[in-house]
Each structure stands twice: as C-alpha cells, then as structure tokens.
Amino acid sequence: MPDAVQAPALSATLREVNEAACWVSRVAFERGIPREYELRKHTYAELKTRGLGAQAAQHVIKKVRDAYTALKANIRAGNLGKPGSRRRVRAESKPVMFRPEAAQPFDDRCLSWQYDARTVSIWTTAGRLRGVRFACSPGTFKTLREHRKGECDLIQRDGKFYLIAVCDIPEALPNENPAGFIGVDLGVVNIATTSTGYRAAGRGLNRHRKRQLDLRKKLQAKGTKSAKRLLKKRNRREQRHAANVNHVISKTIVSTAERTGHGVALEDLGGIRDRVRLRKGQRAQLHSWSFHQLGQFIAYKAKRAGVPLVYVDPAYTSQQCSECGHIDRKNRVDQATFACRACGAVMHADDNASHNLARKGETVWTAGRESRVPAAPQVAQTEEATRQPAAPYLQARSFTAGSS
Incomplete structure (x- = not known):
C-alpha cells in the first residue's frame, strides 16, 4: 500500500528491471542461451551502468535464465506442440520478452519486513524506500510472520502492488495407515x-461463466471507451471466482x-x-x-x-x-x-x-507402500555369512590331506 510518492518509484523500478531483462534475454538468445555464469559475464557490467544494484542485476540475470529453462521444459513436454508446429516455431524463433509490470524477485538484502509496524523496506532505482505499508488477512499475517523464508516477488496488477512471499510451512506427519x-x-x-x-x-459456476462470457461479447461488440473501461475493470473476475x-x-x-x-x-x-x-x-x-x-x-x-x-x-x-x-x-x-x-x-x-x-x-x-516385513538382524546375517564359506574350505583341506 504505497503512498503517492512511493508508488511511482515502485512502478518505475519494475519498468526498468523488466526493460533490462528484455535486453539480457536478447543477449542470451543471440549467444545461444548460455549458462547463467557465462551470461553474467556478458551482461552484469551493462546492468550496473543502467543503474541497477548488484543484487537486482543478479536477480534480473537469474530471472532470464529461469525463463529459458521453463521454455525448454515446455518444449520437451510437448506443451508447445510438435516440432515444426506454428506455436513451437514462434516460441523458438524469438527471445523471451517480459511485460513492464512483470514480477521481480527481491531477497532479504533488497527487502526487509517490519511486522510490528506492518511495513516493508524495499530497494528501488530511486533509492531505498522505507515504511511502505502492507495489508493482509489475520491468518495470512500469522503465516507470514512465522514461516516466511527466501525471496519475495513484487508485481503490479491493475494499478495495485502485490508482494508474493514464500512461506516454508512444515508438513504434518503423514498418515501411514489410512482407514480407507x-x-x-x-x-x-x-x-x-x-x-x-x-x-x-457446477450449476452456479457454469452459470457465472456463461454470464461473464455473454457480457464480454456484448462489451467487445460495443467497442466504446466506457465498454473497454468496464472490460478492464472486470478482468480476471471469472478466474478469481472459479x-x-x-x-x-x-x-x-x-x-x-x-x-x-x-x-x-x-x-x-x-x-x-x-x-x-x-x-x-x-x-x-x-x-x-x-x-x-x-x-x-x-x-x-x-x-x-x-x-x-x-x-x-x-x-x-x-x-x-x-x-x-x-x-x-x-x-x-x-x-x-x-x-x-x-x-x-x-x-x-x-x-x-x-x-x-x-x-x-x-x-x-x-x-x-513399502514392505512392513521386519528385516533379519544384522548380527545373525554376519554370522551366517561367515559360517557358510568355512565348511567347504575345511572339506577341501581334509580331502586333499587324505589323497596325499
């Protein structure tokens, strides 16, 4: 919940880091998508001259490399069609691009949380912003305070800013013997x-989807400024409801x-x-x-x-x-x-x-499930293994002595 001074700085930061990510992506595409360490050698100095901090530059490079890793995984899984298909050719023939409001990761060096004050301190291209307020539900705040760990992503959606925090919640002991x-x-x-x-x-959800589809068709056919404004306002409403x-x-x-x-x-x-x-x-x-x-x-x-x-x-x-x-x-x-x-x-x-x-x-x-049969004691196995080869050895010695 940034104020009128903090919001433009956050928006400009997202815009600049994503522009830098697009440039890094073009470099990676031209050089055959090298590994992260090699890509860093070609781009890190330029990112620093663009005004990005050391950690922000590292995260931009890693974000680009992760995007290409995900693209390759989708290609291998066949999610983009067969070799030679239009969708797959289009994905492979150009570098990955990032939207101006796309998510940017922040680690604990770039972002710190003040839980008692309900504020965060975050790095921006205009300097460090302190006292940026945030809001969430009581249950989410409890989880955030007790289990937050690792990086956070800053995104801008429909003019609002969101921090997506990773929470490492311990798993409950699994029920090994379910009743059914x-x-x-x-x-x-x-x-x-x-x-x-x-x-x-599914009657209510299907009715909601049909109503949203009919409304979108009606507004798209109208094409006026107010219709486009209403379409933008209703964006992702069906997705959130589902x-x-x-x-x-x-x-x-x-x-x-x-x-x-x-x-x-x-x-x-x-x-x-x-x-x-x-x-x-x-x-x-x-x-x-x-x-x-x-x-x-x-x-x-x-x-x-x-x-x-x-x-x-x-x-x-x-x-x-x-x-x-x-x-x-x-x-x-x-x-x-x-x-x-x-x-x-x-x-x-x-x-x-x-x-x-x-x-x-x-x-x-x-x-x-794994076998529940108890394993034989290790000591008994060792004694048995020691005793087995001894008998043939003694028999062979006695037979040789008798023949001589």
Missing part, C-alpha cells in the same frame, strides 16, 4: 463428487479425509483435452474446466494436513458397477443415471464412479 480412501470424481456438471456423499454442483470455488471444495474434501482418517483418491486426467473430441459448442465449456487447479489445491492441502493422496487411472470407472464389478457401456443410462445390467443396481452415475475410484485408491496405496 475417499474417491473423488471430477466433472463439469458436478465439479466434484466424493464416495462419502458430498457433491459440489479459484474461490475450488478452494472451498478442496478444503471440504481434505477436512473430511483428515477428520475420518481416510486418504484421497484423485483421477489422473492429464491430457484429457487432447484425447476428447467435442462439438464446437462444447469446447469452451471443456477448456474452462479447471480440474487441474482443483487437483493442485487438494494436493497441497492434503500434504499440509498429512492426508495420503494417490492418483488412479479413471478408465471404465463410469461404466463399472461399484456393487458387482460388471463393466458395460450401457450401464451408463445418461449423464446422471447408472443402472447395472448385471445386478440391477441403480444409483447416481457420479456416486458410482467415486466408489470405484475409492476402491482403486486402496489398491494403488497397498501396492505402493
């Missing part, structure tokens, strides 16, 4: 359905598992958007489905609470009967109804899938 697993079936109509009976309907919904759902699932001593079994849905073929009208709904974010929220909350988490193959979980195990495509009558052709069991389709996922989770957990 809660299967979580993910979907679009129902965002999450668990084997304990909890169902998070993230809040996922936080609520993930907290409910993990809290239930922690209270009952169960683990959580999640579907491994990686690559589903590449495998599924849909009509044009369904594509927007599929690509706005934030199942990966929900999975990430469940994963870190489970790790923090000590709840075991396993990923299972979702194949045939919607076609298999959770009562008798019979698999048939015709078991799935429609989106919401499951009726087994073998035993006649009728239930909600998502409930049936969640029970199958829970059973698969127990199987994966049992197969992946």
